[in-house]
Amino acid sequence: MAAGGPAAPDGAVGGGLRGALGGLTTRGRSFLAAGLAAAACAYVLGQPDLLRVGLLLAALPLVCVTVLYRTRYRVTGSRRLSPQRVPAGAEARVRLRMDNVSRLPTGLLMLQDQVPYVLGPRPRFVLDRVEPGGKREVSYRVRSDLRGRYPLGPLQLRLSDPFGMCELTRSFSSYDLLTVVPRSEPLPPVRLAGEAPGYGDGRHSSLAQVGEDDVLPREYRYGDDLRRVHWRSTARYGELMVRREEQPQQARCTVLLDTRAGAYDSAGPDSAFEWAVSGAASAVTHLLERGYAVRLLTDSGEALPGDGSDGYAAPGHDAADSAGLMMDALAVVDHSAGTGLDGAHDVLRAGGEGLLIAFLGELDEAQAELVGRMRRRSRAAVAFVRDDGAGSRDAVRLLREAGWSASAVRPGDSLAALWRQAGRGAAAAAGGGTTGFSGGWS
Structure with a gap:
């Protein structure tokens, strides 16, 4: 996306002349100071030649x-x-x-783009004379x-005289x-609840959109049976x-991200919270x-970002667009002040x-029981709980007893490996077996 416009290199800066x-x-200030000093010495010593040298040195930077x-450059800039x-x-x-959109060539130009320090050093480029109507590109x-979301710019342009x-x-x-x-980590295509056509697990019946069928009659159209x-x-x-035929059910899933500040004890790219955010993105x-x-x-009940009336990504949207909206929201999500x-x-x-997938921080017994009750309206539920020792093992046990497929995990563990275990846990639950799977990842 191009951005930019005419720079301000014609006119005054910061109080005119x-x-x-x-x-x-530094060179200009040195010349000016040397010229004034030489002129003062020449006046005291009565040396007219030294006075002329001093005046020349002082006049050059001025x-x-x-x-x-007074130079009038007209240049435009864009950023892609x-x-x-x-x-x-x-x-x-x-x-x-x-x-350069003016009729005059430019002098020596220095470009500097304003960049946040987390993105690296500020880039600087020196451009030689740009002819009238000419252009220069750098990257x-x-x-x-x-x-996060980081601003790039505004672009700064430094003008310099030939003598520096x-x-x-x-x-x-x-x-x-x-x-x-x-x-985000690519996940294997395992069988989870609601994925097989013809089954009701994790699927939500809704009225059809334009061109789809629902349960209401409509006018006859050419070609109808x-x-x-x-x-x-x-x-x-x-x-x-x-008659309109019943619309195939839409598979639904809620991804729950625990953002409580008290549920995580570290920060940085390799922290447990950042692992949970990356897991939710995947x-x-x-x-x-x-x-x-x-x-x-x-954890506060806020849907991010929710482009449907009920907070779900609208089924009619392209999957890439919906994923982009949610990834943008995850890029800036931060800790919440809540405790529950x-x-x-x-x-x-x-x-x-539908399907419920939760990425959770530290859970005490009361919060683990509360999370367990979230499972009641879901066909299947999978939880990834931060591993903090004995407390996490107790939380995982309580969640499994409530019907969750739960595991205690550590930052850096492979989500793909646990995703496969989640598929096996869902298959076992469908066959009447155990819904849980072993904690920890290989």
């Missing part, structure tokens, strides 16, 4: 400031970010373009191990946003009506690709049918 004097470089201040959304640890390329890379006596800075007004999303004619409606409306992406309507829920999971419990109690 007086502000331009503040742009004197002339450079005046010429540079590719891609605009990257996973943590991946690189994005930023391309800068400068166009640099940015990378962050921390998810003065530098003036002009700034563009526009900037771009780089979204660093959590790392005459065996579907609904004669009672035909007599009522005075035109041929046909699950969301995988389930959307498999045709689920996915809702991303936090009551908000999520209330939302799931009101409507939590």
Whole structure:
């Protein structure tokens, strides 16, 4: 996406000519100081030749400031970010373009883009003379191990005279946003509840959208099977009506992310909280690709972002677009101030049918029992609980007793391995076996 516009390199900066004097470089200030000192010594000693030298030294930086201040450049700048959304640890390329739209060639130009320190050092480029109507393109890379949304810009343009006596800075007004999303791990296509057609597990019946069938009659259309004619409606409306077939059920899943600050004891890219966020991102992406309507829920009961009226990703949306919206939300999700999971419990109690996948921090006995009750309206439930020793083992035991497929995990463990175990646990539950599976990952 291009951004930018005319820079301000024609006109004053910071208080007019007086502000331009503040742009004197070390060389320019040295020349000015040496010239004034020589002129003062020449006056005291009565040396006219030394006075002329001193005046020349002092006048040179002042002339450079005046010429540079009066120079009228008209340039435009644009920035192209590719891609605009990257996973943590991946690189994005930023391309800068400068166009000289004036009738005069420019002098020496220095470009500097404002970049947050987490993305690396500020890039600087030196451009030689740009001819009238000419353009220059440069590029640099940015990378962050921390998810978030980072501004790039505004672009700064430094003008310099040929002698290096003065530098003036002009700034563009526009900037771009780089979204660093959590790392997501490809998950194996295991069988979970609600994935097999013809079964009701995890599926939600809803009215059809445009072009789909529902349970209401509609007007006859060319090509409809005459065996579907609904004669009672035909007599009522005075035109041929046909039955609409029942719409196939839509598989649903809620991904619960525990963001309580008290449930995690560390921070940084390798912390338990960041593992939970990455796990939620992996699950969301995988389930959307498999045709689920996915809702991303936090411990407070807030749906992130929820492009449907009930908080689920709208089934009519493209899976990639829905995944992008949720990944953007996960890029900026932070710890909550809550101490319990009551908000999520209330939302799931009101409507939590389908598959439930939870990424949980530290759970005490009361919170583990509360999470266990969230399972009641779900066909299947899978929980990943932060491993904090004996407490996590007790929480996993309580969840399994409530019908969850639960496991205590550590940051850095493979989610794909546990996902396979979740598939086996769901199959065992469907066959009347144990719903839990062994804790810890290989």
